[in-house]
Amino acid sequence: MTKNPLVRLLTHEYVALALRLYIGGLFIYASMYKISYTAEFAETIASYQLVPYWAVNVLSVFMPWFELVCGVLLIIGFRAKSAVVLIGGMLVMFTIAVVINLFRDSPIPCGCFSSVEDPISWWTVVRDLIWVGMTVHIYYFDKILHLENHFTSRIEKIA
Amino acid sequence: MDQRRAPNLSVGPPLQASIEASAEVSRDSFGESFGNRRAFQLDALFETVSELSRLTDPVEVMEAFVLMSMGALGTAQGLLVAQDRRSGRQHLVLRGLPESDKERLPEAVQSVSAKVRDEGGMLSRQVLVVVINESPEKPGLPEPLRVVVEWYLDEHRFGVLGYGSKVNGSAYDHQDEDFVLQLVTAFMDALASASVNETIRGLNEKLQARNTELQRALLDSQDIQARLDRRYFHFKSICDTTRELSGNLHAKTLLSSFLLSVMGTFSAQRGFIVLWDRREDRLEIATRGFSDGAAPSFDAQRLDAVFRSLLHPPFVPAQGEKHYQVLTYDELQSLELAETPQVGAAFLVDENWYGLAGIGNCLARSEDDQAERELLPALLQGFLVSLDNALAFETIENLNSDLLRKNAELQQTLDELRQSRQTISLLEAAANRFSSLLRTETLRIKQVNLFDCLALALVSLVLALVFNASSPGGISLLPETWAQPRPDYIDVAWARLKHESQGALFLDARPTEFFNQSHIAGAENLPLNLFDFVYSMRFAMLDPEKDVIVYGRNISRRYDEQVAAKLKERGMVNVRVMEGGLRQWQRNGLPVEP
Numbered sequence: 001m002t003k004n005p006l007v008r009l010l011t012h013e014y015v016a017l018a019l020r021l022y023i024g025g026l027f028i029y030a031s032m033y034k035i036s037y038t039a040e041f042a043e044t045i046a047s048y049q050l051v052p053y054w055a056v057n058v059l060s061v062f063m064p065w066f067e068l069v070c071g072v073l074l075i076i077g078f079r080a081k082s083a084v085v086l087i088g089g090m091l092v093m094f095t096i097a098v099v100i101n102l103f104r105d106s107p108i109p110c111g112c113f114s115s116v117e118d119p120i121s122w123w124t125v126v127r128d129l130i131w132v133g134m135t136v137h138i139y140y141f142d143k144i145l146h147l148e149n150h151f152t153s154r155i156e157k158i159a
Numbered sequence: 160m161d162q163r164r165a166p167n168l169s170v171g172p173p174l175q176a177s178i179e180a181s182a183e184v185s186r187d188s189f190g191e192s193f194g195n196r197r198a199f200q201l202d203a204l205f206e207t208v209s210e211l212s213r214l215t216d217p218v219e220v221m222e223a224f225v226l227m228s229m230g231a232l233g234t235a236q237g238l239l240v241a242q243d244r245r246s247g248r249q250h251l252v253l254r255g256l257p258e259s260d261k262e263r264l265p266e267a268v269q270s271v272s273a274k275v276r277d278e279g280g281m282l283s284r285q286v287l288v289v290v291i292n293e294s295p296e297k298p299g300l301p302e303p304l305r306v307v308v309e310w311y312l313d314e315h316r317f318g319v320l321g322y323g324s325k326v327n328g329s330a331y332d333h334q335d336e337d338f339v340l341q342l343v344t345a346f347m348d349a350l351a352s353a354s355v356n357e358t359i360r361g362l363n364e365k366l367q368a369r370n371t372e373l374q375r376a377l378l379d380s381q382d383i384q385a386r387l388d389r390r391y392f393h394f395k396s397i398c399d400t401t402r403e404l405s406g407n408l409h410a411k412t413l414l415s416s417f418l419l420s421v422m423g424t425f426s427a428q429r430g431f432i433v434l435w436d437r438r439e440d441r442l443e444i445a446t447r448g449f450s451d452g453a454a455p456s457f458d459a460q461r462l463d464a465v466f467r468s469l470l471h472p473p474f475v476p477a478q479g480e481k482h483y484q485v486l487t488y489d490e491l492q493s494l495e496l497a498e499t500p501q502v503g504a505a506f507l508v509d510e511n512w513y514g515l516a517g518i519g520n521c522l523a524r525s526e527d528d529q530a531e532r533e534l535l536p537a538l539l540q541g542f543l544v545s546l547d548n549a550l551a552f553e554t555i556e557n558l559n560s561d562l563l564r565k566n567a568e569l570q571q572t573l574d575e576l577r578q579s580r581q582t583i584s585l586l587e588a589a590a591n592r593f594s595s596l597l598r599t600e601t602l603r604i605k606q607v608n609l610f611d612c613l614a615l616a617l618v619s620l621v622l623a624l625v626f627n628a629s630s631p632g633g634i635s636l637l638p639e640t641w642a643q644p645r646p647d648y649i650d651v652a653w654a655r656l657k658h659e660s661q662g663a664l665f666l667d668a669r670p671t672e673f674f675n676q677s678h679i680a681g682a683e684n685l686p687l688n689l690f691d692f693v694y695s696m697r698f699a700m701l702d703p704e705k706d707v708i709v710y711g712r713n714i715s716r717r718y719d720e721q722v723a724a725k726l727k728e729r730g731m732v733n734v735r736v737m738e739g740g741l742r743q744w745q746r747n748g749l750p751v752e753p
Contacts, residue, residue: 036632039632042634043670046713047715048715049715051715053714053715054641056715056716061627062619065620065623065626066620079615081607082608082611083615085607106673107672148604152601152604152605
């Protein structure tokens with residue numbers, strides 16, 4: 001492996017691990033408030049004006065838990081690939097929603113962590129894109145400290 | 160030399176008659192002296208003839224004739240040389256002559272033989288007076304001879320006869336010459352007769368000798384025939400025994416069969432044979448002809464002792480060639496059997512198998528015959544070959560059964576192995592399948608998987624629903640408006656009229672941020688999320704009869720319907736919801752604030 005040391009450093013598995021823990025923690029943290037205050041989150045979803053009125057409540061109940069489960073699995077390293085892809089997908093979706101509302105000039109907060117926040121801005125989009133980049137990094141370079149590896153390595157030995 | 164040929168006297172009247180006739184002639188023709196002399200000569204001739212006729216041996220004839228003729232002629236010297244060419248014998252009679260002349264005499268005969276060979280020189284029974292009253296000039300003849308006669312009996316027998324001068328000194332005359340011729344003729348007759356006699360005698364003797372020889376030969380041939388017969392019998396019995404034994408492949412039956420054969424061959428009435436396997440200490444005994452309890456008993460100890468005493472050179476087991484020994488009478492006696500057998504033998508098949516045989520009470524057995532002595536060894540050789548075969552066959556049979564057993568075991572093991580292999584291959588296949596399954600599973604775990612995503616979503620959904628149902632802060636999953644009665648509606652055209660006439664209160668039900676952004680001119684903000692607070696603060700005192708037009712809905716929320724419903728709950732009567740909302744209002748170009 002004759003790679004650029006910088007590239008090697010950036011693509012190192014420990015970096016991926018750190019990013020994984022960060023993103024996973026971020027999602028868990030984000031989900032907590034939303035789970036506790038489902039009604040407020042439903043308002044936030046509604047404020048984006050992208051979801052039909054009959055689906056808003058269901059989505060507001062489901063989404064936080066989905067974020068939580070994905071975040072937890074990403075951190076413990078169980079079905080981490082799928083989790084990180086789902087998280088990445090959600091981030092992309094959020095970004096698109098924010099971009100749409102930025103174009104609409106909707107005076108809404110992000111609603112990412114709590115209902116009381118500054119209104120969305122292009123910084124929000126940049127921040128989300130950085131997070132998307134992190135999930136891509138995790139997807140490609142994350143290898144170590146997976147709960148699954150603990151079992152699969154043994155199974156591979158047996159097989 | 161005076162030579163006269165004498166008449167042939169072999170033919171004519173008998174001798175006796177001719178003598179008498181000539182005597183009669185001489186008595187008439189000559190005087191008294193002549194007559195006396197003639198009578199004397201005839202007497203002498205007669206005597207000579209009769210004397211010679213008694214003799215049968217030619218030699219005796221010759222001896223006697225010389226003496227008698229000498230006496231008759233009145234001379235003291237006589238010679239006779241006789242040659243028998245058939246037998247090659249030469250006989251010499253010498254009377255009154257020196258012995259020294261003896262050696263040269265054969266030469267004298269040579270001339271006669273030359274004449275005989277010369278065709279027509281001499282005739283049969285011819286007598287020739289060669290010399291008379293002179294010394295013979297022939298080589299070899301003695302000097303003192305005055306008469307020499309050559310006689311010729313036949314082509315084989317001839318000779319020379321000679322006489323010296325007369326004792327009285329007178330010379331030989333014609334009468335003497337005739338007399339000599341007659342004498343010689345008589346001699347030749349006698350000689351011929353004696354020769355015939357001799358020949359007959361010789362033939363007789365030969366015949367007798369031949370007879371004797373023939374007798375002896377006959378006896379010899381009879382003896383040989385007898386021996387041949389016995390030999391043939393022996394050979395036949397050996398052949399029969401060998402043939403009978405050769406097909407027999409079991410030691411026990413072989414023993415009894417051999418015993419029977421040997422007993423038959425030797426005309427025996429009893430017999431035993433015992434075979435001892437020293438390695439396995441096994442005994443095979445066959446007896447025949449013994450009365451109950453009289454049969455010799457054997458055990459391993461006894462046999463061991465017997466063979467120890469026998470095992471000395473040349474009966475050595477390791478030698479290989481001499482596997483048997485015919486036992487002498489002394490050796491048989493030393494075995495101390497109940498009844499000593501007459502014929503016995505010990506034999507070895509190999510280093511483990513020892514055997515002993517003995518037969519007794521043989522009828523018609525001659526001990527010293529060579530053929531008889533060779534018979535038992537010959538039988539034994541055949542028997543040993545068969546026994547060897549039988550033992551080998553038994554070994555082979557044992558090995559075969561062993562092999563069969565082992566084969567069966569092997570087959571069983573093979574079957575078990577095959578079964579085990581099948582089991583193993585099944586297990587292996589299962590393990591392979593399992594491991595490949597595991598491998599794909601582990602590989603799958605590390606990949607993004609639609610199923611995983613769906614499972615994750617499902618788990619999240621379940622958790623969310625459960626939590627929402629159990630949590631106090633849970634919300635209704637369905638929109639609240641669905642459970643409420645349909646509100647009254649008012650279209651934008653009527654609302655415009657109401658707005659222009661200021662006959663109605665316009666309430667914006669959207670959140671404050673949206674109200675602040677843009678709203679119908681003159682409208683009040685009553686956001687759903689702050690309804691209770693804002694209503695109590697600003698609209699509690701409102702006339703319940705007042706026309707109220709509520710607007711503000713979007714894709715995600717029907718704020719207007721809900722606010723209208725709440726207002727009706729508070730007692731407001733004329734509450735209407737404006738169809739199309741702010742968007743329709745703006746589209747119609749109606750006034751909005753900032």
